[in-house]
Amino acid sequence: xxxxxxxxxHEVPKFKAASVREQxxxxxxQAITGTDVSVVLDPTMxxxxxEWSTLFDLDQIAVPKGKYVFTYVLGQKSPATLRMIQDxxxxxxxxxxxxxxxxxxxxxxxxxxxxxxxxxxxxAAAVITDSFHAAVFATIFHTPFTIAERADQAHQKMSSRIDxxxxxxxxxxxxxxxxxxxxxxxxxDFAASDARIAERxxxxxxxxxxxxxx
Numbered sequence: 001x002x003x004x005x006x007x008x009x010h011e012v013p014k015f016k017a018a019s020v021r022e023q024x025x026x027x028x029x030q031a032i033t034g035t036d037v038s039v040v041l042d043p044t045m046x047x048x049x050x051e052w053s054t055l056f057d058l059d060q061i062a063v064p065k066g067k068y069v070f071t072y073v074l075g076q077k078s079p080a081t082l083r084m085i086q087d088x089x090x091x092x093x094x095x096x097x098x099x100x101x102x103x104x105x106x107x108x109x110x111x112x113x114x115x116x117x118x119x120x121x122x123x124a125a126a127v128i129t130d131s132f133h134a135a136v137f138a139t140i141f142h143t144p145f146t147i148a149e150r151a152d153q154a155h156q157k158m159s160s161r162i163d164x165x166x167x168x169x170x171x172x173x174x175x176x177x178x179x180x181x182x183x184x185x186x187x188x189d190f191a192a193s194d195a196r197i198a199e200r201x202x203x204x205x206x207x208x209x210x211x212x213x214x
Contacts, residue, residue, distance in 0.1 A: 008033055009032050009034075012032075012033040013033055016211055017210070017211035018036070018038070019037065019038045019039065019208075020040075021161055022163070023160070023163075025039075026038070040200075040203070042136060042161075044133060044137070045197060048140075052137075056114075057115075058115070061119035063122075067092070067125045068125060069088045069094070069125060069126045070120050070121055070126070072099065072127070072130075073150075074131055075151070078176075080149050081148040081150075084185070088126070088182060093126075099112065121134060122141040122143065125144070128145070128185075132165065139190065139197070144186045147174055147175045168196060168200060169192075170196060174188070
């Protein structure tokens, strides 16, 4: 959009510092404005697992009993995504369709708040999602996850954010194209991702503190 580009080109250089959450945003904004742009963590990742648990008092939030898979898919589910969900269901997992508006019978988990969103991910056996923030919280709480494929092209805007997240955490092979069995979904080591996030958290907070300093 030419009008938006002109606005960004004129206004962004007025800021003392500029940051975005994904590498694609750096390339786009620098090309438009000619200014330096930094990648920082999404604000949700500036808090640790312990800090989120305390903030939302997660132990006091009711979650489904038994083993369940948390699904939060914003786009149209692809055949591969539907097959993965069915595979988990066949293995006795409850499928928690969070915020699903497609079918009346799936609205059981529709009217939930952000604290419940985090608590459900924390206690899930696995997460199937195409959502950036669901992937973030699965990573923070060490819940095995896979990035769902989308059957439509109308909801692809978060892809670059997810790409940056997966590359930064060393979890690049969490996409369903590469993790297509239950065993592969559940087999994930978060040790390296914890270290990488901790390092980037320090860098991001340092950037923000410098940017906000008079």
